[in-house]
Amino acid sequence: MSSETSLASPLHAEFAARLIAWQRQHGRHDLPWQNTRDPYRIWLSEIMLQQTQVATVIPYYARFLDRFPTVGALAAAPLDDVMALWAGLGYYSRARNLHRCAQVVADEHGGAFPASVDALAELPGIGRSTAAAIASFAFGARATILDGNVKRVLARVFGIDGFPGEKRVENAMWVLAESLVPGAHASDADVSAYTQGLMDLGATLCVRGKPDCVRCPFADDCVANTTGRQRELPASRPKKAVPTRRTWMLVLLDGDAVMLEKRPPTGIWGGLWSLPEAPDEVALGVRARAFGANGAVSPLAPLSHTFTHFRLDIEPRVIELNGKGAQPAAVALDAQDAQTAWVALSGIDAFGVPAPVRKLLDGLRGSLL
DNA sequence: AAACCGTGGCC
DNA sequence: TGGCCAAGGTT
Numbered sequence: 332m333s334s335e336t337s338l339a340s341p342l343h344a345e346f347a348a349r350l351i352a353w354q355r356q357h358g359r360h361d362l363p364w365q366n367t368r369d370p371y372r373i374w375l376s377e378i379m380l381q382q383t384q385v386a387t388v389i390p391y392y393a394r395f396l397d398r399f400p401t402v403g404a405l406a407a408a409p410l411d412d413v414m415a416l417w418a419g420l421g422y423y424s425r426a427r428n429l430h431r432c433a434q435v436v437a438d439e440h441g442g443a444f445p446a447s448v449d450a451l452a453e454l455p456g457i458g459r460s461t462a463a464a465i466a467s468f469a470f471g472a473r474a475t476i477l478d479g480n481v482k483r484v485l486a487r488v489f490g491i492d493g494f495p496g497e498k499r500v501e502n503a504m505w506v507l508a509e510s511l512v513p514g515a516h517a518s519d520a521d522v523s524a525y526t527q528g529l530m531d532l533g534a535t536l537c538v539r540g541k542p543d544c545v546r547c548p549f550a551d552d553c554v555a556n557t558t559g560r561q562r563e564l565p566a567s568r569p570k571k572a573v574p575t576r577r578t579w580m581l582v583l584l585d586g587d588a589v590m591l592e593k594r595p596p597t598g599i600w601g602g603l604w605s606l607p608e609a610p611d612e613v614a615l616g617v618r619a620r621a622f623g624a625n626g627a628v629s630p631l632a633p634l635s636h637t638f639t640h641f642r643l644d645i646e647p648r649v650i651e652l653n654g655k656g657a658q659p660a661a662v663a664l665d666a667q668d669a670q671t672a673w674v675a676l677s678g679i680d681a682f683g684v685p686a687p688v689r690k691l692l693d694g695l696r697g698s699l700l
Numbered sequence: 701a702a703a704c705c706g707t708g709g710c711c
Numbered sequence: 712t713g714g715c716c717a718a719g720g721t722t
Contacts, residue, residue: 421707424705
């Protein structure tokens with residue numbers, strides 16, 4: 332146990348027990364995905380909660396469970412339906428991996444999620460931390476998560492310098508987190524309370540901006556609290572200049588219908604339905620004529636959308652077809668490989684559309700009423 | 701190892 | 712207003 336000895340501190344031996352006691356008294360106990368050991372529900376919530384806040388996830392989680400009550404139902408659904416239900420949540424590779432994972436569980440695991448961390452982590456969209464969350468909540472496994480909450484708590488309590496997104500720092504945090512998990516005497520309920528406690532402490536008390544150290548069970552031991560370094564820990568992400576991209580979007584209208592185009596499965600907004608795009612005004616005109624549109628082009632107000640790593644300036648251009656143009660070849664909505672579709676403005680909910688495009692079309696619908 | 705991948709809330 | 716980032720994983 333030399334690796335644990337090297338990490339030993341007065342707090343180490345008590346960390347798990349103190350956290351579990353705190354969680355039982357002050358943690359969250361009524362989130363929609365709690366109070367169940369159903370791996371499907373736990374898995375679904377964990378995937379949705381990746382890089383996404385609780386309040387944002389709640390309505391999506393309810394809609395998914397309602398539409399797909401079991402992993403088999405999700406596996407049997409068309410990917411397009413999953414994408415449509417996911418639209419607005421972001422990070423759409425999660426939705427594609429969610430669908431693939433459901434199919435692997437259904438086809439290769441007899442419809443039951445595997446119980447070990449290692450087997451879970453082999454499934455699409457499930458990494459080391461998410462596997463530990465599922466395994467601890469559903470199966471009582473003594474494994475640690477390492478999400479943003481845990482990184483913040485560990486950096487402060489144990490005084491760990493360096494940006495946690497950096498590999499070297501993250502590896503050190505994994506080692507520390509592993510050394511803190513409850514011992515073999517811990518019950519399944521203890522394990523659940525521990526994992527939940529890590530999240531609850533970071534999300535409700537050891538928050539980024541103004542941590543509530545007075546109520547923290549580790550206040551007396553916390554390096555950040557006892558040295559007044561709450562604002563410095565964890566170290567913030569190194570700043571980088573965000574590049575700007577510009578795109579022209581074609582709003583091709585035929586009565587109350589607009590033409591959508593399916594995006595490639597990878598890249599930004601992968602697999603979603605969006606407006607046809609072109610890299611400049613001229614190219615957009617060429618595309619419009621290819622769709623049979625020869626009418627007047629009217630610009631809409633440009634809009635800007637900021638992603639994590641770049642800014643997108645959108646130049647929308649409207650052309651009214653009024654039934655005079657040729658319809659695009661692929662319009663069958665039930666065709667698996669359809670790349671374009673005419674969609675009533677009132678019916679875009681059935682398609683997975685990027686959030687800013689959705690807003691644009693909602694505004695257009697309002698102005699046409 | 702670092703870049704890529706969304707969106708909304710917060711201040 | 713804009714910078715910052717949230718229950719990360721994949722390539």
